[in-house]
Amino acid sequence: MSDTPSFTVAVCLSIGRHPVSGRPRMAPCDRQALEMAIASGHHVAAFHAGPGDEAVLRDYLGMGVGEISHLELGDGADILAALTEALAALDPALVLFGDVAEIGPSSGLLPYMVAKMLSRPILTSVTGFELRAGELAITQAAAGGRRRLRRGVPPAVLAVSRSAPAPRLSAYARARTGKIITHPATGETPAITMPELRPAKRQSARLRPGRNAEAATGRRLVEDVTAEDAAQEILEFLARAGFAKALPFADTQRAKNGNQNV
Amino acid sequence: MIRQRVSPHATARQAASGRPRVNRMAPTKARRLRIDPHIETGQRLRREMRDEASVAAPSTTARSQPSLHVAPADAPVVLVISGVAEAWPGAQADLLGTARELVPDGAIALATLGDVECDPESAGADGLVTWIGDCQSGESRQVGALLAAIAHYRPAHIVLADEAADADLLRRLAVALEEHPALQVTSARGGKVTCLVDAGTRQFTGPAPKLVGLRRSACAAFEGFLRFEARISEIDASMPGREPFTDEGLLPVRSDTLSLTEAEMVVGAGAGVTDYDSLFAVADCLSGAVAGSRVVCDAGSLPRARQVGASGSIIEARFYLAFGISGAPQHLQGIRACRYVVAVNTDPHAPIMERADLAIVADAQAVMRALTERMEKVPQ
Ligand SMILES: Cc1cc2nc3c(=O)[nH]c(=O)nc-3n(C[C@H](O)[C@H](O)[C@H](O)COP(=O)(O)OP(=O)(O)OC[C@H]3O[C@@H](n4cnc5c(N)ncnc54)[C@H](O)[C@@H]3O)c2cc1C
Numbered sequence: 001m002s003d004t005p006s007f008t009v010a011v012c013l014s015i016g017r018h019p020v021s022g023r024p025r026m027a028p029c030d031r032q033a034l035e036m037a038i039a040s041g042h043h044v045a046a047f048h049a050g051p052g053d054e055a056v057l058r059d060y061l062g063m064g065v066g067e068i069s070h071l072e073l074g075d076g077a078d079i080l081a082a083l084t085e086a087l088a089a090l091d092p093a094l095v096l097f098g099d100v101a102e103i104g105p106s107s108g109l110l111p112y113m114v115a116k117m118l119s120r121p122i123l124t125s126v127t128g129f130e131l132r133a134g135e136l137a138i139t140q141a142a143a144g145g146r147r148r149l150r151r152g153v154p155p156a157v158l159a160v161s162r163s164a165p166a167p168r169l170s171a172y173a174r175a176r177t178g179k180i181i182t183h184p185a186t187g188e189t190p191a192i193t194m195p196e197l198r199p200a201k202r203q204s205a206r207l208r209p210g211r212n213a214e215a216a217t218g219r220r221l222v223e224d225v226t227a228e229d230a231a232q233e234i235l236e237f238l239a240r241a242g243f244a245k246a247l248p249f250a251d252t253q254r255a256k257n258g259n260q261n262v
Numbered sequence: 263m264i265r266q267r268v269s270p271h272a273t274a275r276q277a278a279s280g281r282p283r284v285n286r287m288a289p290t291k292a293r294r295l296r297i298d299p300h301i302e303t304g305q306r307l308r309r310e311m312r313d314e315a316s317v318a319a320p321s322t323t324a325r326s327q328p329s330l331h332v333a334p335a336d337a338p339v340v341l342v343i344s345g346v347a348e349a350w351p352g353a354q355a356d357l358l359g360t361a362r363e364l365v366p367d368g369a370i371a372l373a374t375l376g377d378v379e380c381d382p383e384s385a386g387a388d389g390l391v392t393w394i395g396d397c398q399s400g401e402s403r404q405v406g407a408l409l410a411a412i413a414h415y416r417p418a419h420i421v422l423a424d425e426a427a428d429a430d431l432l433r434r435l436a437v438a439l440e441e442h443p444a445l446q447v448t449s450a451r452g453g454k455v456t457c458l459v460d461a462g463t464r465q466f467t468g469p470a471p472k473l474v475g476l477r478r479s480a481c482a483a484f485e486g487f488l489r490f491e492a493r494i495s496e497i498d499a500s501m502p503g504r505e506p507f508t509d510e511g512l513l514p515v516r517s518d519t520l521s522l523t524e525a526e527m528v529v530g531a532g533a534g535v536t537d538y539d540s541l542f543a544v545a546d547c548l549s550g551a552v553a554g555s556r557v558v559c560d561a562g563s564l565p566r567a568r569q570v571g572a573s574g575s576i577i578e579a580r581f582y583l584a585f586g587i588s589g590a591p592q593h594l595q596g597i598r599a600c601r602y603v604v605a606v607n608t609d610p611h612a613p614i615m616e617r618a619d620l621a622i623v624a625d626a627q628a629v630m631r632a633l634t635e636r637m638e639k640v641p642q
Contacts, residue, residue, distance in 0.1 A: 017460070100461070108429070109443075121402075121506030122434075124430050138507070139513065144524070144549070145520050145551065146512050147513045148509065150507040150508065151510055163521060195466045195467070197459065197465065197466050200465040201448070219619055221621045221622075222621065222623065222624075226632075228632045230628075230629045232636065233622060234583070234622070234633060235636065237604060237619070238581065241581070242351070243526075243527065245547075249636060249637060
C-alpha cells in the first residue's frame, strides 16, 4: 500500500487484572498501544516479559498481531533487563508501552527506565503517531481533552495514553492461529521487594479547615433578561469560576459598564 | 539575564526587582474554586473547625503580624517541585504544606518551572528558586533545570504531585537521579508515606524515599499563623543541548470530536434545542465538547456516543452548559462530577435549574446565538 519503507514498531504487552473480578485480562492501555502499532501499518513486534498467561496472550494475538515473543521470567523477577536486552537486539524504530500497568507498582516507570537503558528519548501521554520517511509526528494528550503536536525522529520510546483511540476487538480465529514464541530469560528478583500490602483505603480529599472562607459563586436564578444579557451573565459567571476562555469577554464588559455608569 | 515571567500588569518595580512573579490572585482563586456550594454539611463542618481555631488562638495574636519562621541552617531540606502549570489549582501551596508535614523540622524550598501560584511567605516556603535562562521549553531542559536546583539544595526529599504533567516530570527525575520513587502517595507525614499499588487496589506504608509523588488527596496547605522567609536562590538553567521532540503547539479543537470524558467544558443540548448550528458554534467558541440528553440522541440529532447520563457517558467536565435540558435524574447522574453547571431553560421549575449554579430562564436558541455573537466579536 504505502511506498515508504516499513519500520519496526515494538509493543510491550503486560497482563492486566480486572479491577472488580481480579481476573487476568489484557491491560486496557496496552491494548491501545497494540492498536496504535497495528493501525500504523508498520511491522509490529510484540513482547511480553514475565510469567505470562496463555489465555491473555492469545487475546492479544486475536487483535491481529501474528506472534508474541514471550520472555519467560519467574514471578516478581525484574523484567527491565530481559526487556531491554531483547529490544536492543531488535533495534526497532519505536517502542510502545501502555501508560500504566494494572499489576505491580503500576508506577508507569518501566517505559522511562527502558528508554534510559536504550538511550532513546521518551514521550508519554501519546494518543497517536505517524512515522514517515524517518520523521515522527506524535499527538499527545493535553489538559481539557486537547491534543498537542510534537515532532521528532526515530528511534524513540512512546507511552500510550488512556485517551488514545479505542482498541479493536480480539478475534477467536486469529487468537488460535497466532504464535507465542517463548524465550527463557534470566531476570534477577529485584532488590526492592514490596512491603506488606494491604487493601487500599478509599480516598477522599482532606478537609481544609479555615480555608475556603469566601463563597465564590452562589446559586443564582436569572429571569426576565434579554438574550444578550443572559449571554453576558454566562460569560461573567464562567470567568469568575476560572474558565480562561471567558476572561476577556467578562473584563471588557465590566470596564464598559463602568464607563457607562460614570 | 534573569528570566522573568512578568505579567503585563506587573509594575515596573516588580519587574526590576529580582523576585519571581508571584501570582497574588492565585491563592484566593484556588481557595474559591475548592468550595462546593452543594455540600452544605461540609461547609458547616469547616465553619466549626474555623471557630475552634479562633477560640484556640487568642484574638490579640490573631490581629498581630505573623511571626517569622527561620529554618535552622542544618535542617534537612525538602525541595517542592512544580511544573510549568500547577497540577491542580492551589497545588503549590498544598505541596508546600504537605512537605512540612512530611518533615516537620525541615527547610522547605519551592522550585517551580512556571509562575509562583501561591504566597510563598504564608504557604511555608523557606526557600524559593528563581531561574536564570530558559527552564521551560522541552522536557530535557526542564529536567536539566531541576537537576541544577537539586544539586544546589541537596535535598533529603523531593516532593512533586503525581498528577497531570508533573507525573511525567517526576518519573523523568527518578530515572535521571536513579532513585526509586514513592508514587501514588496518599499520605505523607512524619517521614512515612503510604503508596497505592496494583492499580490503586492495594497500599503499603514505609519510610519516605528521596522522591515522593503525591496524589492530590494526600495534600493540604499549611494553615499556621507564621511567615516564612522565601529566601531566593538563583539557579542557572541555561544549558546547551537539543530537545529530542519539538513542540508544535495545541491542535485546533473540534467540538464534535473532542472527547466527552476528557473535556474541561461540555455544552449539552436537550429537547429544548432546535438550532444545532448555534449549539456547535457555542461549543467551538468555548473549545468545548458537544453532548446531548437521551431524547436528543434517540431522535438522532446527535450521535449516541454523545449521550450524557445513566445510560450514556458519565462526565467529569469542570463546566457544563445545559441548553434546553429538563434535568431528569438519569441525566443528572451523568453530570454529578461537574463542578459548575449553567442551565438555560424556559421553565424555571425544571429540575436542572435546581442543580445549576447559574440558572437562566430564557430561550436556548436566542442565548446560544447571543453567546456566539458576543464571543466572535473578539475584544482583542
Ligand atoms: C432507564 C432510563 C435510562 C435513561 N438514561 C438517560 C441518559 O443516560 N441520559 C439522559 O439524558 N436521559 C436518560 N433517560 C431519559 C430521561 O429520563 C429524560 O427523558 C431525558 O433526559 C429528558 O431529556 P431532555 O431534558 O432533553 O428532554 P425534556 O425532558 O423533554 O426536556 C426539555 C426541556 O427543554 C426546555 N425547553 C423547551 N423549549 C426550550 C427553549 N426554546 N429554550 C430553552 N429551553 C427549552 C423545557 O422546558 C424542558 O425542560 C433515561 C430514562 C430511562 C427510563
